[in-house]
Amino acid sequence: xxxxxxxxxxxxxxxxxxxxxxxxxxxxxxxxxxxxxxxxxxxxxxxxxxxxxxxxxxxxxxxxxxxxxxxxxxxxxxxxxxxxxxxxxxxxxxxxxxxxxxxxxxxxxxxxxxxxxxxxxxxxxxxxxxxxxxxxxxxxxxxxxxxxxxxxxxxxxxxxxxxxxxxxxxxxxxxxxxxxxxxxxxxxxxxxxxxxxxxxxxxxxxxxxxxxxxxxxxxxxxxxxxxxxxxxxxxxxxxxxxxxxxxxxxxxxxxxxxxxxxxxxxxxxxxxxxxxxxxxxxxxxxxxxxxxxxxxxxxxxxxxxxxxxxxxxxxxxxxxxxxxxxxxxxxxxxxxxxxxxxxxxxx
Numbered sequence: 393x394x395x396x397x398x399x400x401x402x403x404x405x406x407x408x409x410x411x412x413x414x415x416x417x418x419x420x421x422x423x424x425x426x427x428x429x430x431x432x433x434x435x436x437x438x439x440x441x442x443x444x445x446x447x448x449x450x451x452x453x454x455x456x457x458x459x460x461x462x463x464x465x466x467x468x469x470x471x472x473x474x475x476x477x478x479x480x481x482x483x484x485x486x487x488x489x490x491x492x493x494x495x496x497x498x499x500x501x502x503x504x505x506x507x508x509x510x511x512x513x514x515x516x517x518x519x520x521x522x523x524x525x526x527x528x529x530x531x532x533x534x535x536x537x538x539x540x541x542x543x544x545x546x547x548x549x550x551x552x553x554x555x556x557x558x559x560x561x562x563x564x565x566x567x568x569x570x571x572x573x574x575x576x577x578x579x580x581x582x583x584x585x586x587x588x589x590x591x592x593x594x595x596x597x598x599x600x601x602x603x604x605x606x607x608x609x610x611x612x613x614x615x616x617x618x619x620x621x622x623x624x625x626x627x628x629x630x631x632x633x634x635x636x637x638x639x640x641x642x643x644x645x646x647x648x649x650x651x652x653x654x655x656x657x658x659x660x661x662x663x664x665x666x667x668x669x670x671x672x673x674x675x676x677x678x679x680x681x682x683x684x685x686x687x688x689x690x691x692x693x694x695x696x697x698x699x700x701x702x703x704x705x706x707x708x709x710x711x712x713x714x715x716x717x718x719x720x721x722x723x724x725x726x727x728x729x730x731x732x733x734x735x736x737x738x739x
Contacts, residue, residue: 400590401597408450408601415446416612424493426613439610441493443602444618448486450598452479468587470632477516478628481509485624489617506620510546514539520631526709546627553623556647559676559686560608564599566697567622570643571595573701574629577639588633595625608686638712643701649723650675678730
């Protein structure tokens, strides 16, 4: 099994690594670059976008190649239809992302691709049959309940990573940690899911191949499609592995709580329309303003995500809820610190 995992991961890594070079060249030639004109941007010169295309190509080629030549990926509970929905949903994000990166679509149009991608995977049978009740027992979901949960879950995760993508390698690093945790969890005796492990290692390999070029100082960005794609991949792994939402929640805990905090603050300041207007108030931007380097901040996120994510390998459902509460408490203390700091600066 280990040799199989290594071969899958290395294949995805190599494809992503070299695809990124091609995508970077194409984006530069076509002028699809991120100019440092917005206050929230931290880079000082134009950087090519569309990086998510390289990750998509690596995942798609590895998955399709395996499905055509073997039965490894369909040896468990994941059906061929679900893989098709998985790839089609990701492809929709790439189309929407390309249009957004090329023409800088307004938020009301940019959300269309994530919405369609979520509906597509549901239409192809991606569902959650049951969830573990942290207070004991199992909660079985109806078809409608499953569809609603999957839709909301994917939208939340995609927009969490979209907002997280503010520093070189940050969103890619955190979601790679999440995919790694799903991989490790699927290899434990309690869950053992070889098909999930193989899909997860493909995602990890694809993201690490791109991360080589995306880590600070980045020579290419994920782009709008890529920033939602990495969330989509992690969200799908959590669903398709049998409802391991707690694992993804713990990995994305800090970014998700940061997103909620920022959205509430923006809404309070200017209503619903203010929510989609980018600024430098995210936690990673605040740490940057305190003098932290980009690499230091990304490593901090990796460590925190890794520690909380790894807890799912050892904790039971009720204990995971406690950890989530502790994580929320940590975020509240952090928010209080920065609010107090801002008040001291204001006249």
